[in-house]
Amino acid sequence: MEEGSTANGHQPEEESLHKEIQIIEAQLAAAKAKLQSSGSSNPSPNPPLQNPTPSTQHAPNPPQSLHLWLLLADSALPIGSFAFSSGLESYISHRTLRHPLSGPKKPTPRSELSRFLRLSLLSVSTTTIPFVASAFQTPSSAPELDDIFDATTTCEVARRASVSQGRALCSVWDKSFVHSLLTQINPTDNSNSSSSSNNIPHHHRPDHFGVAWGYITRLSGADSLHQVLFVFLFNHVKAVLSAAVRLSLIGPYVAQQILASEETQRLVLEAVERGKGISVDEAGQCVPTLDLWQGRHEKLYTRIFNS
Amino acid sequence: MATPLSAGAVANSPSSTTSPLASSISAGDGLIHVRVLPPSKLTLYQLNYKYPLKLISPAPTQWAKSLTVFVLSYGGGLVSGDAVNLRVEVEDRGKLCLQTQGTTKIFKQTPSSPPTVQRMTVRIHPGASFLLLPDPVQPFAESNYIQHQTFELEDTANDTSSLVVLDWVTEGRAARDEHWSLHRFESRNEVFAVSPNTINEETVVNGNSNNDNNTASGNGSDESRKQKKRGKLLLRDAMILDSRVLSPANDGETLRERQDGQTIFSTLIIRGKPFEELIAYIKARYANEPRIGQKRWDTDDDSRRHNRIEIEARNSGIMWAASSVRGFLLVKVSGVEMEGVKRFIRGLLGQVDGDGVAKEDGCIVREFGSGMFRCLE
Known part of the structure; x- marks a missing residue:
């Protein structure tokens, strides 16, 4: 100082x-x-320092928002993401078999991981992100979205992974967050976004992870779709990298290096933008091999992950 | 080819009240309506089409268990801007198999023209059965194609509305060094559970091509209203290949590279009572699929001796997965060469034994008779 x-x-x-x-x-x-x-229950009378206009929805309350995102981006969030590799384990097994050691350009574990990460983010952005966005924007339609997502996710292994994490997220919400997050943030929400957030059905619990994420973040009072999607995808990257470390593809330092890299940030941002522009009815798989790898995960002789 | 039924022979008669298409058929529209007349005579109650769509039905023999209609396009392919809109209705005890004669070639998109579109809506009544076994779609370089197939099942409670759908796509003209050189390819297969009493309304909605266009570009609320009308969405399988979704400049990976050397992707959707045995067979095949172990799975695995078909599949680079999803069996098969994939799928649908010999009374042969697997030969 x-x-x-x-x-x-x-x-x-x-x-x-x-x-x-x-x-x-x-x-x-x-x-x-x-x-x-x-x-x-009334919003406090604003001291002169605070902007008194009703446009508070554009100026999120920073401590609360930060608090929320630190909770939701925590790797210790007990939703069991560590049990899933999103197809990485199967991908690696298939690829090592495909490319014998004598290949012209032998891929390194790290290059294989980077490639998988890219494909995985691409796939999630066109299959899941539209549903996250839609559940966040119209939480009242979460039950229908959940059903449509269930009909759309045709890979059995991916379905199990999605349902398991989605239900776990809802349990965490019910058991840990609902008291503080719902009551704390909703009053301010009600005051600015007219009656729309009053209509959110608080009782429904979506099964699928993406829909649950959009719905729960909305209930928690998150106000930026961009952040909702960014954190979802960033968590996805973290889960894949964590799986890669446990598969001994990379070490923990390299994992952090990849996580911190500009390229990862760019890929996540691109995925956010891409997914935002796709409606639920336009969603679809754009990396068909990923469905096959993931679907064949249960055919691995040994496996340490559930997907 | 046998003489086709003359188009519209039945539909032009004033008695046909269920078909608005008959009076207002527009380019690319088609209608196939299968009805069983007492005691059990399978008839094509309606068969209508207009350029660039062509439908041909070989006259069924007296003993035919099913009707076959060939879906053709003039000149063997579809050019950009072509829009095919086919509506199919199969009534109780009706059995219809749609096939093609050769791949559906999708030509390069010309500047300022819309993508090539094929839509098909199939209504399957209780007790009716439908097979869709076409040759693969072959999108040429720089083509832009949208395929949207909707299947409406009237009886999902007892599962007597049944279907087997094969949807597959190849990399293009490999001889011309086209390997996934297309611009965009979108294939969407949706299955709805619908109630039988919505039939007339449905026919009107789907017969009107303007209405359909609105839905494609319509807003969300329109879509959801239509969804409600359509009934409950049971399954949606959507694949989108887009060469421009990731810029190669940034990631150095083209669509071709993303496909990982696979040159064919196929999807099988199977549901219904008559195919229960087929579903059980494919599930068992998948359950017995060799495990992928530490050793090279394509050379040895001492846990079990593999039979001929398994070895053959591996040698031709087949990668497949089967999922049981919401009352359906969904099978994905990819491979590196056409013949291998054809043989493999023929093996699945023909319920072959370990030596590759097709079961004599497999589900499809029993229900539909022989000659259903032309696209797989």
């Missing part, structure tokens, strides 16, 4: 002002949270 000691006095002054604003904002948020948890 050496503000003021630099020659140029203008910038440090601005900086310290920014810091002050941050501190005051954090205090404000804390005070608001206190007020809400103490039972008052």
Whole structure:
């Protein structure tokens, strides 16, 4: 903390002002949270610092939003994602068989993994992401979306993986999150988005992971579709990389390196954009080999994952 | 080829009230209506078509167990902008097999023309059975093709509305060095459970091609309303191959590379009482599929001796998977060469034994008679 000691006095002054604003904002948020948890249902009367216009839906409450995403992006979230490799295990088994050691360009485990990651993100973006987006945007249609997704997911292994994680996510919601997340965030939601969020049926529990993700994030008061999709896909990448580490394809440092890389970020962003532009009725598999690999997972002689 | 029934011979008679197509048939439209007249005479109650679609039905022999209609396109292929819209109705105890004569060639999309579209809606009454065993679709370089097939089952409670559908696509003209050089290929197979009393309304909805076009580009609420009308979606199998979905500049992988050397992708959808034995057979085949172990699965695996068909499948690079999904058996087969894939699928549908000999009274032969596997020979 050496503000003021630099020659140029203008910038440090601005900086310290920014810091002050941050501190005051954090205090404000804390005070608001206190007020809400103490039972008052009305939004607090805004102090002069806060923008009083009703367009609060565009300015998410940062601490709450951050809190939510840290919860949902946590690898320790008990939905059992560690048990699934999304087809990676089967893919690797098939590929090593296909390409004998004497191939012209022998693929390395890392290049195989990068390729799989790319194909997997492409496939998820055109099959699952449309359903995540739709469940988030119209949570009232979650039951129908769940049924359509069930009819659309024709690979038995992928279905099991999706249902298992979807149901687990709903259990976590019911058992752990519903008390804090639903009550804490919904009041502010109600105040700005008219009656739409009042109509969300709170009782339905989707089976499939993608639909459950869209639905639960909406119930939790997430306000940005982009974030909902980004975190879903980022979690997918993490699950695949974690599986790759346990399959001894890469080490943990390389896994983090891939996760942090610009390429991964770009692939995830592209997948978000691609998936957003596809309606539920246009969704479809665009990497047909992936369905085969994943479907043949149960034919592996030894396997450590469920998919 | 036997003499085809003259088009519209029946439909032009004033007694046909169920077909709006008869009066307002437009380019590419077709209608096939199978009815069983007492005591048990299979007849083509209606057979209508208009260029570029052509339907040919060989006169059935007296003992024929089923009717066969060949779906043809003039000049052996479809050019960009062609839109085929075929409506099929199979009534109680009716058995219809649709086949083609050679691959459906999809020509290059010309600039500023819409994609080539084939739509088919098949209504299967209780007790009716439908086979769709065409030759594969062969999309040429730079082609753009949309295929949308809808199957409406009237009896899903007792599963007496039955079907076997084969949908397959090849990489293109390999001789011209076309390997998945297409622009876009979309195939969608949807199966709905519908109630029989919606029949007239349905015919009207689907007979009107304008209405169909609206749905394709329509908004979500339109789609969902139509969905409700259509009944419950049981299964949707959708495959989209798009050469432009990932830019090669960024990822260095073209559609061809993404296909991993596979040159044929096929999907089989099977459901219904008459095919229970066939479903059980394919499931058993898949359950016995050699395990993929540490050793090379295509050379040795000492857990069990493999029979001829399994070895043959491996040698021709067959990769397949079977799934039981919501009352259906869904089989995906891919391979690297046509003959091997044909033999393999013929083996599945013909319920061959370990030596590759087809079962004499396999489901399809028993229900439909012989000659159903032309596309697999």
